[in-house]
Amino acid sequence: MPDLSRDDFAVLAAQAGFRPDDPHLDELYRDVVGMLARLPIIEAVANGETEPAPAPGQGV
Amino acid sequence: MADASLTQGTLAGLAALIRAKKVSPVEVVEAHIARIEALEPRLNAFITRTFDAARATAKQAEAEIAAGGYRGPLHGVPIAFKDLYWTKGVRTTSGSTVTGDFVPDEDATVVRLLAEAGAVSLGKTNMVEYAYGGTEHNEAYGPPCNPWDTGRITGGSSSGSAAAVASGEAAMALGSDTAGSIRGPASLCGLVGHKPTYGLVSRHGASPLSWSQDHVGPLTRTVEDAALTLDVIAGHDPLDPASADAPRVDYASALAGGVKGMRIGVPSNHVWASTHPEVRAAFEAALAVLEGEGASVEWVEVPGLDEISAAQVTITLAEATAFHRERIRQHPEMFHPGVRRRIETGLFLPAHAYVQAQRVRSWMEGNWAQAFSRFDLLATPTTPLAAPPFGASAVDSADGPVTTREIVRLTRLFNPNGLPACSVPCGFSGEGMPFGLQLVGRRFDDALVLRAAHAYEQAAGWHTRRPAL
Numbered sequence: 001m002p003d004l005s006r007d008d009f010a011v012l013a014a015q016a017g018f019r020p021d022d023p024h025l026d027e028l029y030r031d032v033v034g035m036l037a038r039l040p041i042i043e044a045v046a047n048g049e050t051e052p053a054p055a056p057g058q059g060v
Numbered sequence: 061m062a063d064a065s066l067t068q069g070t071l072a073g074l075a076a077l078i079r080a081k082k083v084s085p086v087e088v089v090e091a092h093i094a095r096i097e098a099l100e101p102r103l104n105a106f107i108t109r110t111f112d113a114a115r116a117t118a119k120q121a122e123a124e125i126a127a128g129g130y131r132g133p134l135h136g137v138p139i140a141f142k143d144l145y146w147t148k149g150v151r152t153t154s155g156s157t158v159t160g161d162f163v164p165d166e167d168a169t170v171v172r173l174l175a176e177a178g179a180v181s182l183g184k185t186n187m188v189e190y191a192y193g194g195t196e197h198n199e200a201y202g203p204p205c206n207p208w209d210t211g212r213i214t215g216g217s218s219s220g221s222a223a224a225v226a227s228g229e230a231a232m233a234l235g236s237d238t239a240g241s242i243r244g245p246a247s248l249c250g251l252v253g254h255k256p257t258y259g260l261v262s263r264h265g266a267s268p269l270s271w272s273q274d275h276v277g278p279l280t281r282t283v284e285d286a287a288l289t290l291d292v293i294a295g296h297d298p299l300d301p302a303s304a305d306a307p308r309v310d311y312a313s314a315l316a317g318g319v320k321g322m323r324i325g326v327p328s329n330h331v332w333a334s335t336h337p338e339v340r341a342a343f344e345a346a347l348a349v350l351e352g353e354g355a356s357v358e359w360v361e362v363p364g365l366d367e368i369s370a371a372q373v374t375i376t377l378a379e380a381t382a383f384h385r386e387r388i389r390q391h392p393e394m395f396h397p398g399v400r401r402r403i404e405t406g407l408f409l410p411a412h413a414y415v416q417a418q419r420v421r422s423w424m425e426g427n428w429a430q431a432f433s434r435f436d437l438l439a440t441p442t443t444p445l446a447a448p449p450f451g452a453s454a455v456d457s458a459d460g461p462v463t464t465r466e467i468v469r470l471t472r473l474f475n476p477n478g479l480p481a482c483s484v485p486c487g488f489s490g491e492g493m494p495f496g497l498q499l500v501g502r503r504f505d506d507a508l509v510l511r512a513a514h515a516y517e518q519a520a521g522w523h524t525r526r527p528a529l
Contacts, residue, residue, distance in 0.1 A: 009408075016407045017389060024392075031401050032408045035377065039413050041370045042420045052418030053425070055272040055302055056258040056478025057503060 004036055066091040067228035068526060071285035074231055075133035078125065085125070085136025089118035089180050092138040096182065096229045099529060102210050104202045105223035107143045107153055109183040114138065117180045124178070133288045133312075135178030140233040142221050143184035144191060145171050146265035154267045155187040155217075157200045158387055158394045168265025169300065170234060170276055170293045177292045185233055186220030191269045192380060192399045193217055194244055194468040195448075199396055203450065206249060207527040208493055212447040215248035215467060217241040221279050222249040227529055232289055236266055237275045239372060240442075240471025243483040246279050247442035247496030248467075250485050250525060252517070253279045254286040254510065255471075257503045258478025259304035261290070262297035270379040271302075273372065273475040282523050283484060283514040287311035290506065306504050314507040315514040320354030322512060324499075325435035330365035330473075334466050335444040336457045339495050342487030343441045346497045349519050350439075355512070362438070364427040365473055367420050372472040374409065374417035381406025421476040428477055432502045437512055440470045442483040442496035470498060480506040484513040485522035494522070 004012075009029050010020060018025060066074065066088050077083040093111050100106060121136035141147065144154045146164035153160045167175070175181070186204045188196050194216050197203035204219040206212040207227040214222045218235030222245030225233050235242040237255040246253025254277045261276040268274055278289040290311045297303040326347065332340070347357045381388075381403050388395065388403045395403070431438060445455050445462045454461035474481045479500050486497035497516065501509040517523050 012408060028401055028404055031405045035405050035409065038370050038373065039410075039416075041367055042374060042413070042416050045364070045367050046416065046419035046423035050419045050423050052415050053422035054418055056421070056476065057425075058422070 004033055063087060063091050064095065067095045070282050071137055071231040071280060071288060072133065072282065074137050075288070078136045079130055081125065085118040085121040085180060086115070088136060089114050089138050092182060092229060095227070099227050099229060103205050103207060103223045103227055103229070105185055105204050105220040105227065105229055106140070106183045107155070107186050107201050107220065108151055110150055110181055114180050114182050121178050121180065131178040134174060134292055137179050137231050138182050139174060139179045140182050140185045140221060140224050140230040141171060142187050142218050142233065142235050144187065144236060144267040145234060147171055147181070147184065150184065152184065152267070153201070154191070155189040155198050155201065156395070158391050160200070164265070166265065169262035169297045171265065173293050182230055185224050188217035188219060189396045189399045190267070190384065191217040191236055191238060191241055192402055194240060195464050196396055196398050197450065206447050207529055208250060208447070212449050212493065213248070215245040215443065215447060218245050218279060222246060222251060225279050225281060226251055226527060228526070232278050232280045232285055235277060235279050237277060237475070238269045238273045238376060239475055240468035242275070242277045242279060243442050243471045243481060243496070243498060244467055246483045248447040248494065250494030250522070250527070251279050251281060252283050252286050252482065252484050252513070252523070253277070254290065254482045255474070255480065256290060256294065256506055257480045259302050260306060260504065260506060261293050262300040262303050264297055264299035268383055270376040272379065273375060275475070275478070283482070283510055283517050284312060284315060286482070287315055287510050304504070309507050311507055311510055315511050317511055318353055318515045319350055319512050322355040322437060323435045324350060324355050324357045324437050324439050325362070325431055326357060326359045326439050327362045327365060328359045329361045330369070331440050331470055334462050334469070335441060336446070336455065336462045337459050338457070338489050339441045339444055339446070342495060343497060346486040346516065346520065347439065350516055353515055353519050358435070360431070360434070362427060362431050364424050368424045368473055368476055369469065371417040371420035372476050374413055375421070375476060377402070377406040377409050378414040381409070424477055428479065436501070436508060438500040440498045442471060442498040443467050444469060446489040446491070446493035446495045474500050478503055480509045482509050482513040484517050486520065487522065
């Protein structure tokens with residue numbers, strides 16, 4: 001989900017139950033963009049046949 | 061008149077005095093209550109004090125021991141619990157006013173086990189709200205202060221537990237650790253903090269942050285004290301779905317033997333991107349001590365550290381938001397702003413990202429296996445900096461600023477795969493603030509981790525220092 005625009009975020013936020021005029025949304029938008037920017041690092045590895053490990057010691 | 065010297069030793073030392081009947085649990089508990097009453101206006105380590113119950117338990121312990129019913133090293137020893145452990149009939153706030161009136165109707169398994177061992181609870185310690193953060197103040201109950209300098213943070217989230225033990229208010233306090241919340245505060249307060257292997261200690265009755273990454277463990281003044289505590293709290297619990305039926309180990313007895321012949325790997329990647337030069341110097345001096353004790357040390361690239369760090373954050377976002385979803389919708393204004401934003405950010409995490417983070421956890425198993433095929437232990441600094449002043453977002457160093465948000469960068473690496481990790485004091489900054497050495501082992505090799513930490517501790521001697529309060 002690259003480059004989430006402020007307008008697209010507003011749509012998602014409304015679906016999540018936030019009021020459009022919530023002053024807190026601008027700060028939250030920055031955090032969400034930051035979170036999404038970190039995802040490529042986990043998407044670049046553990047592909048192919050690797051199964052998820054819901055807890056330590058599981059998966060592989 | 062309470063004997064203040066009783067608050068300055070170790071859990072093991074107190075146990076020896078109590079067992080030999082040189083001091084009674086009543087005297088020990090009264091000394092700690094006096095210490096708490098004297099220091100709390102400056103430290104704010106406790107949310108709830110349970111002195112009446114403590115006095116009654118101490119009297120019972122005194123009578124039992126006098127009658128020959130000594131239960132073991134925790135009998136009559138004053139301890140405290142991070143305020144996310146359920147305590148029957150005693151409020152358990154998890155550091156939040158949202159659940160500030162929650163009074164459990166049962167004890168957490170670890171609370172029960174420690175009570176059965178005869179430990180005396182002095183109360184519930186302050187913490188970062190819902191354990192979700194490494195540095196935030198607690199706005200609802202006030203920030204715990206670092207006993208080494210009350211103008212500085214203790215680190216979190218087991219902040220009050222660290223302040224209580226470092227100041228001599230309790231001989232041991234339980235913390236919990238999802239990204240470093242035992243080890244970080246231990247490092248910043250000059251204590252030992254052990255995060256046991258995932259599944260070794262029951263999480264039943266510990267309010268969760270991230271089910272698959274939460275660990276229960278002690279903060280103590282010495283490694284021996286941590287081992288004595290682990291001897292009580294480790295074991296299979298059918299009430300915890302993640303609890304392992306691992307072979308019973310006597311951790312305190314396994315401390316002897318030193319590090320001669322042990323192979324210690326030091327990650328050459330990830331760790332050093334933003335670590336204060338004072339911490340690095342102390343860490344390298346600690347490695348020299350370990351080598352002097354007969355260990356071999358080798359720097360090595362451990363693949364996947366950047367990825368597992370990102371996976372830890374992603375898994376926490378998903379699981380913490382799942383747990384707090386209703387609370388954050390109903391009472392968003394009651395949360396600390398930083399905690400609130402983290403929980404709300406998780407509402408926007410794509411589902412595939414959570415699963416992908418779990419795949420990274422699976423993938424990382426191979427990298428850990430490769431590392432531990434060559435080494436018995438891995439070593440890093442515990443925190444990349446010493447405790448910063450309240451409100452500081454960065455600390456200056458000769459290599460440039462080190463940001464305080466980095467505090468859990470080196471500890472969170474070992475939570476997704478549940479590896480045992482112990483922080484032991486390894487030096488002090490130029491401003492007199494402590495920091496720790498982190499030793500990490502294979503799953504269920506807690507005894508080896510503690511043995512190496514004990515050998516280092518005894519050779520280096522940092523654990524004998526106490527803050528001047």
